[in-house]
Structure formats: C-alpha cells, structure tokens
Amino acid sequence: MEQESNSFTDDSTRSEIDEDYISKLPDEILGKILSIHPLDSGSKAVAVFTGLLNRPCIKNGGTPLKIQDFESLIGDFLDSFDENYPLKMPRKAEFHFSNDFIITASLGLNKKLNLDFSKGNQEFPRQFGWEIVLNTMDFAHSSPNLFSVKTLKLTSVNYSRCELVSSLINKFRYVESLIIEKCDGLRSLRVEGLAKLQSLSVSDCVNLKSVYLEALELKSLRSNGFLCWFSLENVMYLKDVKLDFKGPGFNYLNPGLYNPLLRAIRDVNVLTLHGWMFKEVFGPLLSSEQNEQHFKFSQLEELWWIDSCMEDDNINSLFHFLKFCTSLKRLFISIDTQSYPVPCIGEHESYTKVQKGRMRKLKVVKVEGFEKEVDIMLLNEHLMEVFDVEPRIVEVRKGKQSRCLLRIPKRQAVGKTTESSKLKFSYKFVEEVEDKTGLCSKHPHMP
Incomplete structure (x- = not known):
C-alpha cells in the first residue's frame, strides 16, 4: 500500500494522467478509431464524451437558419450518417431557424429518423387536416436526392x-413504420x-376526429386518446392492433360506421381493447345473428382488455367478447378507473347470460388494478363455469412481487373464511416464482 501511495506523490504526474488527450482528436480520426476498434464500453465512452455521436445544436455562424433550407439540412444530416459515423450509433442534432422555430432531429439504428417540433415558440394549436403520402414515387427512375428512411417518428407537428x-416526406422512400404523436391541433x-x-x-x-388510411401492406395499427372515425381502404389483414381509447370522441356513436374496422381486425394476433368500446361499438355489431354464428377472431392469441372496473356486468361483457376468441392463449386485464364508464346494459339478454364456450388454448390470465382479491377469485370461477378452463391467474402489483392464485382443497381451508358467499372454492395467493415457460411474458402493448 505504501508503494502504491508513493507512486502518485508527484502533482505533475497526476496532471498528465488526468488530462484528456483523446477528446481533442479530430472527429475524422476518432471515426477511424471506432471503425476498427471493438465496440465495447470503452469505445462507447470515447464516442459519447467527445460528442461524436451527439451534436447538441447546429447553427449557421451563430445566426438562425433559413426555413427554406429545412429539407437540405435534414438531407445532409441523413447523408453524413454513414460517412462520419461508421458504427451507425444513434446521433442527435438541433436546428434553430428564424421565429424561434427549433427542430430536434435524431437518427438511430436501422434508418430510424425522429423529428421533434416541441421546442421553441409554440403558437396556439390551430386545428388542421394533414395529408401524408408515402412510398408512391417511381423509385426506379428516382432522383439521387431521395433518402432511405424505414421508421419515421413525427412529434408536435402543428398547422404551420x-x-x-x-x-420532406415525399423525398423519403420505403418508409415501413410511421409514428405520429402529440400533434394537438391535428383534427383529420x-x-x-x-x-x-x-x-x-x-x-x-x-x-383528432377522423383517420383515412390506405395501405396495402399495413399489419400494425396503434392509436390512443379518444375514439375517432376510421375510413379504411385496402386495409384488410391487420395483425397487431391497439385501440386504447379512453372514451368516445363524439356525442353520438354510430356503430355501423365501424364495420370496416371490425372486418380489418378479424385476423388480428395481438389486440388491445377497452370494455366500453366493445359495449358501445363492436358489441352491437357482433350481436347480430349472422355474426354470432360465423364471426371469429380465430387468430387472436393475446388480448389486453382495459376496463373501469370488474363488476358482474363488465365481466359478462368481457366473456361475451371472449366467445369470439377461440385461439386465445394469453389474456391481460387492466383496471383503469379513468376509463370511460358505461351504464349497466343488463337489459341486453345476450350480455347478461353468456352461453358456454370453449377456449382450450388459454394458458394464463394476468390482472392488475383489482381492488379486491375476491374479484380475482370470482373471475377464475366464471372462467371455469363458462369456458371450462382454469388458466394460471397472475396478479401484477405495482412495486411488489407478482403473485399467483391457487385453488386449494376444502380440507386445507379448514378455519378459513371466504370474503364472499359467491365463491364456490377456497383460494390462496403465493408469490410468483421465476417464469421459465414464457407464458407470463409482457404484453406487446404494455408500456
């Protein structure tokens, strides 16, 4: 220990060791170093601390950029990615234009471009309609000024x-994924x-009140907020659908307008749906005699059902929907008290008396947000009674260990009292052990 301490007694030696010579190297040299050096944590640290991967601000000689140069600047930003950053690590830049107009652009792996307009002067969100045309140019005879972007994310785009x-989008080719978020004034x-x-x-x-969509190869559709009207053309075989609408966006709902949407999600594999939307939109469509007999979500394997509570009427609505889900393997039920509450629909005989069905493939049910343990137990008994199935029930608790519901024999429950006279069996909860089967994996739509 003494020898080690003496080796650092010279202040000049310490200064030489602490000084950072690497960060002073030109970007071109650092780029070549990174191109031949293995990408371990040391390489990443060099890149981050020297700013090679992250440019916080781009200005033109200290003065605001011209808005008419917007396309060329984004084009240069895209073009220089491979040349200056051979390992294709994500990078970020901020463009300052006149009138306090700021764009934050970030470029990630696999040609993912994010354009964020949330900074700078935010005028009153004037409502507007927006038309986006993708991938319709003749690329065989296209100009060299086109840019290849696979994933495009647009944040806080406004009327102006x-x-x-x-x-700019007209100059992108082969956009496979489009993400639009936080556009407050967007109406159509x-x-x-x-x-x-x-x-x-x-x-x-x-x-947002209306969405018109024409996309021959579309497989995934995700939307949240308040329910809007969908006009779908050449959208037939959606596989991944998230309809996370907390309530209707109109004073009057016409279920017939959503027939095209129902047909488009018929072959879905993964679906998120609110209970109120089934009651007021899809339920009336599916309750017709023809749909009752012939309509099936025959390929649906994972369902995330969101509801305001799990009272008897809501459970009946869920089970009425599950009758159409003959191939369901995993069910996720989330209670959101902010979700739109729908008055009891007990007058609808088809909802209150759910006929028996089959869900032979259902292996696990994950629940979260249930206030009472007895509600989880009753859910399990309803599943056994209506569908003749007893899947693994897992309760997810925020900040706590997940736990499983076990049905125990009566002789082991001597002296125990149930919370409700409605229960036919005795139960206990045990903390969930590590799941090696993958049955309790996270739902793709969960945050």
Missing part, C-alpha cells in the same frame, strides 16, 4: 409546419402508403 414536413389525418408501409401509430393527438 405540416406542409413543410409533408414536402389522411395517410396513403400504398407500398411498404407496415405500421402506423397515432398517439396523444387530443383533437
């Missing part, structure tokens, strides 16, 4: 910027992606 962004959205577009996500656009 939508045309600017639309013009029209997206045409005849080729290549496979995924569309629209979230946190509080004033």
Whole structure:
C-alpha cells in the first residue's frame, strides 16, 4: 500500500494522467478509431464524451437558419450518417431557424429518423387536416436526392409546419413504420402508403376526429386518446392492433360506421381493447345473428382488455367478447378507473347470460388494478363455469412481487373464511416464482 501511495506523490504526474488527450482528436480520426476498434464500453465512452455521436445544436455562424433550407439540412444530416459515423450509433442534432422555430432531429439504428417540433415558440394549436403520402414515387427512375428512411417518428407537428414536413416526406422512400404523436391541433389525418408501409401509430393527438388510411401492406395499427372515425381502404389483414381509447370522441356513436374496422381486425394476433368500446361499438355489431354464428377472431392469441372496473356486468361483457376468441392463449386485464364508464346494459339478454364456450388454448390470465382479491377469485370461477378452463391467474402489483392464485382443497381451508358467499372454492395467493415457460411474458402493448 505504501508503494502504491508513493507512486502518485508527484502533482505533475497526476496532471498528465488526468488530462484528456483523446477528446481533442479530430472527429475524422476518432471515426477511424471506432471503425476498427471493438465496440465495447470503452469505445462507447470515447464516442459519447467527445460528442461524436451527439451534436447538441447546429447553427449557421451563430445566426438562425433559413426555413427554406429545412429539407437540405435534414438531407445532409441523413447523408453524413454513414460517412462520419461508421458504427451507425444513434446521433442527435438541433436546428434553430428564424421565429424561434427549433427542430430536434435524431437518427438511430436501422434508418430510424425522429423529428421533434416541441421546442421553441409554440403558437396556439390551430386545428388542421394533414395529408401524408408515402412510398408512391417511381423509385426506379428516382432522383439521387431521395433518402432511405424505414421508421419515421413525427412529434408536435402543428398547422404551420405540416406542409413543410409533408414536402420532406415525399423525398423519403420505403418508409415501413410511421409514428405520429402529440400533434394537438391535428383534427383529420389522411395517410396513403400504398407500398411498404407496415405500421402506423397515432398517439396523444387530443383533437383528432377522423383517420383515412390506405395501405396495402399495413399489419400494425396503434392509436390512443379518444375514439375517432376510421375510413379504411385496402386495409384488410391487420395483425397487431391497439385501440386504447379512453372514451368516445363524439356525442353520438354510430356503430355501423365501424364495420370496416371490425372486418380489418378479424385476423388480428395481438389486440388491445377497452370494455366500453366493445359495449358501445363492436358489441352491437357482433350481436347480430349472422355474426354470432360465423364471426371469429380465430387468430387472436393475446388480448389486453382495459376496463373501469370488474363488476358482474363488465365481466359478462368481457366473456361475451371472449366467445369470439377461440385461439386465445394469453389474456391481460387492466383496471383503469379513468376509463370511460358505461351504464349497466343488463337489459341486453345476450350480455347478461353468456352461453358456454370453449377456449382450450388459454394458458394464463394476468390482472392488475383489482381492488379486491375476491374479484380475482370470482373471475377464475366464471372462467371455469363458462369456458371450462382454469388458466394460471397472475396478479401484477405495482412495486411488489407478482403473485399467483391457487385453488386449494376444502380440507386445507379448514378455519378459513371466504370474503364472499359467491365463491364456490377456497383460494390462496403465493408469490410468483421465476417464469421459465414464457407464458407470463409482457404484453406487446404494455408500456
């Protein structure tokens, strides 16, 4: 220990050791070093601390940039990625234009471009309609000025910027995934992606009333907020659908307008749906005699059902929907007290008396937000009674260990009292052990 201490007694030696010579190297040299050096934690640290991967701000000689240079600046940003950053690590830049107009652009792996307009001067969110046309140019005879972007994320686009962004998008080719979020003034959205577009996500656009969508290859549709009207053309075989609507966006709902949406999700594999939406939109459509007999979500394997509570009427509505889900393997039930409450629909005989059905493939039910343990137990008994199935019931508790519900023999429950006279069996909860089967994996739509 003494020898080690003496080796650092010279202040000049300490200064030489502490000084950072690497960060002073030119970017070109650092780029070459990173291109031949293994990408371990040391390489990443060098890149981050020298700013090679993250440019916080880009200005033109200290003066604001011109808005008409927007497209060329984003183009340069995209073009220089491979040349200056050979390992294709994510990078970020901030463009300052006149009138306090700021764009934060970030470029990630697999040609993912994020354009964020939330900084700078935010005027009153004037409502507007937005038309986005993707992948419709003749790429065989296209100009060299086109940019290849696979995933495009647009944040906080407003009325004054939508045309600017639309013009830029026309120069992108092969966009496979489009994400639109936090566009407060957006009232109507029209997206045409005849080729290549496979995924569309629209979230946190509080004033959105209508979506027109034409996309031959679309497989994933995710949307949240308040229910809007969907007009779908050439959208037939969606596989991943998230309809996370906390309530209706209109004073009057016409279920017939959502027939195209119902047909489009018929072959879905993963679905998120609120209980109120089934009661007021899909329920009336599915309750017709023809749909009762022939309509099935025959490929649905994972369902995330969100409801305001799990009282008897809500359970009956859920089970009425489950009758159409013959291939369901995993069910996730989340209680959200902020979700839109629908008055009891007990007058509908088809909801209150759910006929027996089959769900032979159902292996696990994950629940969260239940106030009472007895509600989870009753859910299990309803599943046994209606569908003749007893899946693994897992309760997810925020900040606590998940636990499983076990049904125990009567002789082991001597002296124990049940919380409700409705229960037919005795139960206990045990902390969940590590799941090695993958049955309790996280739902794809969970945050």
